[in-house]
Amino acid sequence: MLRTVQATRYVLPLREGGSLPAIVEADDLGLYVAKFRGAGQGPLALVAELLAGEIARSLGLRVPEIVFIEIDAALSRNEPDYEIRHLLKASAGLNLALDYLPGSTMFDPAARDAASPAEASLTVWLDAFTQNVDRTARNANLLLWHRKLYLIDHGAALFFHHNWATMHAKAGSPFAEIEHHVLLPWASEIQSAAAQARSLLNRETFRHILDQVPGPWLDSIPSEQTPAEKRTEYVDFFLRRLESSAIFEQEAIQAHARLV
Template sequence: MPLRTIAATRYVTPLREGGSMPAVIEADDQGMYVLKFRGAGQGPKALIAELVAGGIARALGLPVPEIVLAELDPDLARTEGDPEIQHLIRASAGLNLALDYLPGAVNFDPVAEQPSPDLASRIVWFDAYVSNVDRTARNTNLLMWHRQLYLIDHGAALYFHHGWDGRTAGADKPFVLIKDHVLLPWAATLAQADAEAAAKLDRDVIAGVVSQIPDAWLDSEDAFAEPAEQRGAYVDYLVLRLAQRAAFVQEAIRART
């Protein structure tokens, strides 16, 4: 399903616990969203990771807040007293990414909550697939909202694309950092999760997600002649990683035992 595009109409409040200082905004559809800024220190690659990883998670049926594209008018900076926020808004003028705001959601507590083995295994599989380094006990990036677990903050996933030359080297490697995954102790059905995920993902699904990356977020690195080539490289990498998934699945099973 194509991503909706909204326009930010009001900057509400910063979320300073995030490394890139996302913010709660109000949009022209009267909804509230968590905006991820293109002009933040991690740059547009964090937004690409958020879009691609989040889109794959949704294709797998995992609970992720709605992802939208968000137009940001630099004039919103005029009403902000904080110079850092003013700079961030102006540096992010144009197309950004946002997620549906979940009012009243609380951080997942691995002591108080007991996720099902099925859900835990599906999330561990997904994070190993997209190489998400940011789902640990120290920083779970999981929310509880209306008694349901939600996955957030995938900007640190797909770390292969930093300094990337467009090749698929490394797509077949295990994800050794899965040993630190907060849900690994509950992930008792990884083999079943692997079979289910493989049945839901293929080149067409992956290409559909990647096709939604805006041109403005794709850089002019020498490795890519045009945005279409860069999108194709993402698809090739993720398709190969899916085909070679035994490496990261076995690593997760080994880490758990």
């Protein structure tokens, strides 16, 4: 189960991306990278961050610990920057945060960073499964920390949940965008990574992850369904995508073959 911490101090904005994440200190004296519910992408970006991040962890990939972070309305009071003050006010209550990895650097092939075939292949599989377009050479969203790879920033994964009514039609998508994946050059073992992934993911894994998604975060999905029913829809979607995984696995294997 994810822990819940209380934000005690807004430390520093991380201005790179559009979602205005920030380094925030919490009552356990830890530093976290907070993803705010009130940011432009809305609560479904936090849902994607939680779901794709925890699916990655289930596969044995490294993801910084994900926690819920409680933001008190008072936190914005001493914030001089209007935009940040506004964001904190709009995010009062529960938000998501990743453990901050101090001194980490972004994975960069141009700087001769490399990945192992097994890890690259499993990451490619994950991003094809979750249809994550945010793992390119320009924007790797992979941190190197103590020489190990950590996956971050899954807010843009599962984009199909923004089109809830037609979501299930996307379950068999080949996901041609995989050809832009930053780790594709090293992903020479997609077939065995796929077998490993399929042995680790099942209804119980998905159920356990979905059970942790706060109900109110699902309210922005335009549907008459209750949060519990929406959670079941996600579980069913993931199971269908798993059943049709050969389609996106072949696509990724072919995209890799075109590179070498």
